[in-house]
Amino acid sequence: MPDVLKAPLVVEFPFTRSLGPVQSAFLTGLRERVVLGVRTGGDDGRVLVPPVEYDPVTAEELHDLVEVAPTGTVTTWAWNPAPRRGQPLSTPFAWVLVRLDGADTALLHALDAPGPDAVHTGLRVRVRWAAERVGAITDIACFEPYDGEAVQLKGNTGQFENPVTGIVAPARLDYTYSPGRAQSAYIHALGDRRMVAERCPSCRKVYVPPRGACPTCGVATAEQVEVGPRGTVTTFCIVNIKAKNLDIEVPYVYGHIALDGADLALHGRIAGIPYDQVRMGLRVEAVWTEGSRYPDHYRPTGEPDAEYDTYKELL
Ligand SMILES: [Zn+2]
Incomplete structure (x- = not known):
């Protein structure tokens, strides 16, 4: 472990x-x-x-x-x-x-x-x-x-x-954060450019990032499943307010991304495409910058858009 x-x-x-x-x-x-x-x-x-x-x-x-x-x-x-x-x-x-x-x-x-x-x-x-x-x-x-x-x-x-x-x-607020066992494993794997989710033994849902338990069934998750790095934009917003200390020009897009194999969307920034062309169903992949331990953003893969029925439960 x-x-x-x-x-x-x-x-x-x-x-x-x-x-x-x-x-x-x-x-x-x-x-x-x-x-x-x-x-x-x-x-x-x-x-x-x-x-x-x-x-x-x-x-x-x-x-x-x-x-x-x-x-x-x-x-x-x-x-x-x-x-x-x-x-x-x-x-x-x-x-x-x-x-x-x-x-x-x-x-x-x-x-x-x-x-x-x-x-x-x-x-x-x-x-x-x-x-x-x-x-x-x-x-x-x-x-x-x-x-x-x-x-x-x-x-x-x-x-x-x-x-x-x-x-x-x-x-x-100035404190020490510990993400726990499941998210620690997820973060370690991100450093190797892998995305590791956990599956619920009861309902079989795959959670990413994993929290260590299924919120629906109330049971611990332990089975690790690799998901992504490609996924589908299920919903998104355009950010027009520049955050202090954040080196990203506005407007930019923040979206919910259902990674392939996951039953829950995570969020991330979507780039590599004009902000007004981002859409639901857009296929994207994680992009790691040099030396980064986690994806900097997601960019279009060029695949055809996903059908709505394939991600409608993951908004
Ligand atoms: Zn469950």
Whole structure:
């Protein structure tokens, strides 16, 4: 049995979101070194920090913004001994929930402290502002221990020049992926320019890429079957949006390809033909570029198109 593979995998993209009036005021306030909360309705109105747009109890819309102090009290915490990329501090720090003076709820942020012995529930802290502020939660660089006087507030109600109306939040998943036994065998075989599927012992379907089990019958697959490298385009789409970090000119075609001998279509890029001439039933073959461990794309073989009836179950 070949080695089960594993490799680092990073999925990342910038996530752009617009801010409603409450989040806009909150983040613009941070830029101006003002922390805002929102007051809930009724006689027992509470001040929520960070502010939300709707009352979490009554679902009523909220807009009564109130300034709270940049000082507060730690309500709970956890020590982070090994900060990761993108976290607020690069040295070990505490994650803390801080109830700012004037607020009824706590805000999650980082506390700069020399070690876990220096942190406790009830610790008094204050905001350490970032030197450059843009209207983001990172405008609070972190919290730091503070035993000084209460801070005088100016009663800001969220009116600012040039409010921030949107943010770009980078999303990133950084993990180790292991494809398991069946896909590892498939990937090893691709390196030798062979496509190895697995057949279900119950329904006899041939799966490629194999996942190690038949999703219909719920039984393990083990019998290996070589399929392809030729196949039929069963359906496709034309991609017109250029992906960041992807060196392929648009438009290009991405399709479902039923490899000869397989009972499931896989996907791949179709090239070697103008994008507007790709069609269902087109016969294609895998193309490996020099030194590549997997097919770069599929290109037409020149055979006559496949009859629809031969692939209609593989769309
Ligand atoms: Zn099956």
